[in-house]
Amino acid sequence: MGGIELTELEQDALTEVVNIGVSRAAAALRKMVGKQVLLSVPAVEIVTRERAATLLGERESDELVAVRQSFAGAFSGRAMLIFPEDNSLDLVRAVTGDELSPEEVVEMEEEALSETGNVILNGCLATMANMLKRPLTMSIPVVFRGGGSDLFNPDPEAGEDGLVLFLYINFTVLERNLRGYIAMMMDMPSLATLKDLLGQFIAEVVGEAPQ
Template sequence: MTAAPELSEEQQDALTELVNVAMGQAASALSQLLGTFIKLHVPSVRVVDARALRNHMDEGNVLPDQVSGVSQAFFDQIRGEALALYDLNGSDHLASLLGEDKDPGDLAPEDEDELLLDASNIVTGAILTGLGEQLGSHFSFTAPSLLGKECETSDLLDPTSQEWDKALLVEVRFAAEERAFECRILLIMLEESIDTVRGLVDGILADL
């Protein structure tokens, strides 16, 4: 198998800027949903090995030991999977921000699931739509599904469960300023799509 191509520094910088714009659109959508200011972190863009995914994720930002995860597949010229990761109190923080009159931990399991799925669908959809508009790719994506709830992060990101060897990983983080709420979105673009991404980014750079 041919080694997955790395991005040049120019390509990586350009793609990071495109992700920044898409993040802003997603943050606006999440802010409207939650009624609070959403803080953005600098996105990360890099080619990663499935066997080292957890190590890549921990660089500079230690993941909690347990998370809830929501998955959505996306496809067009570029194929991959979007993962939304929340800490153990993610659904409680969402309920609080949405004004649900329940004490933390009192949400019914199905209500917790619905909050996580709805928030993930809004944020992931906004990121993919914003990124696709800039790349000239009209993403379609599946309905969100709960990948795991209150499970070990090491299990959720287990390399043996991944259907890819290398991928282009785009990692973005959102945090609510008024609450201890944070959501991390991973866009995992499959190895077969990396050349497509490079070509689309090169086209944008050529037009500058």
């Protein structure tokens, strides 16, 4: 994949690191909605932006809502929590505990999405940072809407090379019919760093140098 090839072990390690992050995120979501959250074992893929848009487009034809947070540190990029737009108000209702009037829900929508994304993405990114022992700074979350290809539009300032660490994660919330995805867009140097860090993680855990 575009110069970044993970070994099988690195792939395992990445999946595991992500798994920890996602578990953390799912636990956070569980607390927020007070309902069972079904979490699929994450599948991690490094794909091009276009591929990521296709993967997402294949699954979600409608407009999407994404909460995006930039992260910077040893590796930098942008993380997104993505879910179908028609789930948006449901999610808000879920995290506000069904106590708000419909008007309040609409009024709170943007804010609630932002906070939910913040909790989930922070949980995920922070755990990865802890696992890889490299601190990350995270920006304030931003909510935006659009189709699959809009979400993966390159950030002109960041100058990313168009690779996406795409995690198929289904946050499936029973009785709410909510689902979501997490994607992280990183440039090539960041992915190279990530690969290195995964190697160190493996060495530490397995007790030998990565192949």
